[in-house]
Amino acid sequence: MEPSLPISWNSKKRKDNPSKNAKRLKTEDGDWLFEPVRVPRPPRISVLLSHLQQPLTLDGLTELLHFAALGKTCGIKQPSWCRLHHQRRVTGVNVVVLEGLIQSHFYKHYLTLQHLRANYTTRVSFSPSSSGIASGIFSSEVPGSESSPDSQREQEGRHLQKALKWHPVISKFGTEVRGLTAYVLTQEEMIKKQFPVKGMPGCEGFLCTDSDDFVTDNSPLYGLDCEMCLTEKGHELTRVSLVDSSGRCVLDELVKPQNRIINYLTRFSGITSAMLRPVTTTLREVQTKMRMLLPRDAVLVGHSLNNDLRALQLIHPHVIDTSLLYRKEFGQRFKLKVLAETVLKRQIQTEEKKGHNPIEDAVAALELAQYFIKTGPGQVVEHHLEELWGGCLAITEPAVCESPPTHSNRFADVLQDRGCSVGFIGKRADITLSLSNQQWHSSDKEVLASFRRKKKCPYFSVLQFSSFSDHLKNSFPHQEHHYQKVCAHLREMCVVFAGPFPAGFSEKEVRRLFRYCGPVRRIKMLNAAVRIHAEIEFELLEGAMLALKTLNGLHVHGQYIKVQRPVNESMLDLDLTLDALMADPLNISHLYAVKLKTNQAKHIHFSGKANGHTLDSKYSDLTAMKMADGLHPDKVNGSKIDSCYTELSTTVGETDLTAAKHLHATSSGLSEEKLRERFGHFGTVESIFLPAKPFGKRARHAYIKFESTESVHTALSSSEELRDEKYLICPSLTPPHLHSWVAMTTPISTAYSVVGTAIEEGWSLTLTSPQDQETELVMRKLDRWLGKLFRSLPDGTLSVVVLPGLMSAHGHLPGLCFMEVKRGSS
Known part of the structure; x- marks a missing residue:
């Protein structure tokens, strides 16, 4: 922790350095005063507790972005739902919009999205918007004066x-109209762009044209284009076309390569073996014809002309390359087809044609150069800014x-x-x-x-990633069905199966038995020929975890109850998911706690594992309770039931009903004061969250947030002691922004009937289909790109990643918003 106040002390000796980060001042008495140098605190973001479980809207997001980018110096106030601390040290803002993604997608592919879950410590639900996020951000109004x-x-x-x-x-050519000599490449530029230049390595044996030392604005332009095939020695010339300044073809020759052809590249060149079979023209003959046709002051024009001249093994000092005229940032180049379509309004290299037509390409390059020279770079950019760049x-x-x-x-x-x-x-x-x-x-x-x-990096930037949205459109034409499968998979993680129960055991009694572990959303009774089982769906993953941990092996009136997870392919990675959720930055400092009454704690059996998964594997000193030997019908997990329950009716239904009532009656509400008093012994309690309950009812479970993870470790290692004090605890699994783990899958009341049917009908939730495997690959690639992007941001940048959510016919499926201020490696 950083000191809240400067610390100082006097010292007669100077040989000891009290602090390497301290400045030394001498007082009037000659004593030395050491005062620590304050290290500037980096900016950070925190969501107000009262807004943590409220979905963030686009207006709320823009409210944060306004403050982050402009700050109080521009009269912008802190957002109403969060606090951005030390805003003046924010060096930039970057927003990434992941089109097509909803919150359920993130948790379905939780293990795959390693960067998102590990590097962003602030996460809130996002309410989908009818307007585009990027458009909404840029067009949002900052409080200030109106303008006409x-x-x-x-x-x-x-x-x-x-x-x-x-x-x-x-920036290269200016805006004014200039003559063609302004666009002829210099020798230095030709060398840099790998044109053949006399005397340069690799140009030995190349033929030089008869050219003047310089050209003028009246020099003639000649368009050139070549086609190549692949031989044993590399790419070799197979066709050359040359047109004069009026677009008239003056040379069009097929050329026989010197070496054996491996690939004719017909798709691009249009050359076939039948076309070259009768050809005897050699490269040297074509070079001689070119040398004779070109005037001494000719300027050759082409698109990526360096490749054509190297194929011709020809050196010509005066060239204009249209790929360098219509230039893009960072050396990128437009395709000739795109330039012809946009600037000349002409279709070339169309799919119905077999290969490129070099005469057509040479004319297109020539006319593109003539248009650029005549119009001028300023007008070219203005006319085609939107279409091209x-x-x-x-x-x-x-x-x-x-x-x-x-x-x-x-x-x-x-x-x-x-x-x-x-x-x-x-x-x-x-x-x-x-x-x-x-x-x-x-x-x-x-x-x-x-x-x-x-x-x-721009000071404020918005990036839109659309790969997942495109993948959904291509792979899942019925996207609503895909969303339902995703939601059904997440809700299945909160499901446990229990039984066998004696005949006559009702749904109401099952609910009474299980709901003290956490809120129960749904119970489905499974009646076999002889025995009764139940499928229990909890609101929270913690409820399912505690049920597995405490109720598995429960013994009531001679009947053992087995509690287990669903066994199918979709649950194979559940253990890894639970471990990752425990280590999530949003959960690592939190505990989930349930309070029991008088004899409830001693009736509960603790197991170190649930279905083979070590629940508290990260805390090696956690004591596992063992069930006592010699079970008796009037014992629950080896402990005697209270005397008021020992004289139970011998009828099975009544016995089980009474046992269930007993478990229900012993549960108790929680209060923040009692929780702080008890759990404060393990470390400083930062906050306590008690779920809202109807008037007159008290919460049965709570989330406790400590200032340090060590406090969580200490509490978990004392779980036996806490059990004796009627507390059941386990690591937190539900992110703080969700009041219910399955809430994100049921945004409206009718959604349950749609998604719940998916579970009941037994939809396949595995990743074995080609579409789902491809989805996993898309997610992995997307997360890798987000990691690269985050690492490229300057320190102090507020990074925001938005999963926009979905507005569907069945209701709004919430998205997710990640926020983090990037800090340096130190």
């Missing part, structure tokens, strides 16, 4: 002009807010007005953000790569 539509348009125009100068085309992120330095917003109170406008860099990266979206601050990509991999390539 005209002033908003002027503001957007200023932002666009400011951003254009950072555009890769504008989707907006290149404008990087500007974040500035400190000094005055309230003056032009617009839209969040995106306020940020940019402050000089804070803003960006959106994802699929094409209808967001209220200037196009210069958007980047549109078709895959999550491109979204991540685009963000990580940036030399400096």
